[in-house]
Amino acid sequence: EPEVTQTPSHQVTQMGQEVILRCVPISNHLYFYWYRQILGQKVEFLVSFYNNEISEKSEIFDDQFSVERPDGSNFTLKIRSTKLEDSAMYFCASSGLGTGMGEQYFGPGTRLTVT
Amino acid sequence: AQTVTQSQPEMSVQEAETVTLSCTYDTSESDYYLFWYKQPPSRQMILVIRQEAYKQQNATENRFSVNFQKAAKSFSLKISDSQLGDAAMYFCAYRRTDKLIFGTGTRLQVFP
Numbered sequence: 536e537p538e539v540t541q542t543p544s545h546q547v548t549q550m551g552q553e554v555i556l557r558c559v560p561i562s563n564h565l566y567f568y569w570y571r572q573i574l575g576q577k578v579e580f581l582v583s584f585y586n587n588e589i590s591e592k593s594e595i596f597d598d599q600f601s602v603e604r605p606d607g608s609n610f611t612l613k614i615r616s617t618k619l620e621d622s623a624m625y626f627c628a629s630s631g632l633g634t635g636m637g638e639q640y641f642g643p644g645t646r647l648t649v650t
Numbered sequence: 651a652q653t654v655t656q657s658q659p660e661m662s663v664q665e666a667e668t669v670t671l672s673c674t675y676d677t678s679e680s681d682y683y684l685f686w687y688k689q690p691p692s693r694q695m696i697l698v699i700r701q702e703a704y705k706q707q708n709a710t711e712n713r714f715s716v717n718f719q720k721a722a723k724s725f726s727l728k729i730s731d732s733q734l735g736d737a738a739m740y741f742c743a744y745r746r747t748d749k750l751i752f753g754t755g756t757r758l759q760v761f762p
Contacts (some may be wrong), residue, residue, distance in 0.1 A: 562714075566748070568748070568749070576696065576752075576753045576754075577753065577755060578741060578743075578752045579752070580751070583748035583749060590748050591747060591748040591749060617731035624693055626695060628695075628750075637683070638683075638685060638697050638700050639697075639698075639745075639750060641687075641694065642694075643692070643694045644693055646693075
């Protein structure tokens with residue numbers, strides 16, 4: 536069964552450093568998402584991406600965040616200058632159907648620890 | 651703005667018994683989707699079941715079923731014949747546009 540994959544599973548970085556989190560969505564999906572979950576809290580939407588453009592973003596997704604689909608398979612989230620409060624689990628998700636339709640399939644997550 | 655509320659931070663059930671997890675939501679929309687996701691200790695988010703708001707029939711997936719009350723904006727999850735592997739955090743989620751809006755979750759413990 537196809538699945539969303541994410542690398543690395545765990546990333547430790549120092550405050551102020553740039554990190555890139557990588558995702559490979561399900562191959563025939565066209566809609567991609569990033570969510571984050573701070574430990575013990577609920578999952579929060581960051582951004583959605585379709586046709587090489589951001590289609591929706593949350594207030595959390597400020598100028599230090601960016602997303603990219605550098606090739607036909609990868610989808611990345613870059614955090615330019617990490618802060619302690621960026622420590623969280625970051626989930627990538629993909630969907631075969633667009634706005635308001637259908638389920639999103641999640642990857643296993645990347646645990647980001649900022650020290 | 652849409653909100654999702656899960657009022658039960660923790661629930662417990664004995665193996666083979668039935669448990670119901672509650673979820674309410676607030677929206678002014680008439681067309682939307684609702685989901686239950688399971689998050690085991692590995693923290694992966696696993697889709698359990700989905701419900702389209704335009705469908706009156708409650709969704710079922712094997713031992714999992716929902717009670718969808720659109721007028722009351724209620725969407726509860728029933729787990730029948732509970733198994734030890736059902737122990738996890740369960741998140742209710744609403745989707746109208748691109749994003750999923752999650753509740754705060756219910757931690758389910760299953761006792762042998």
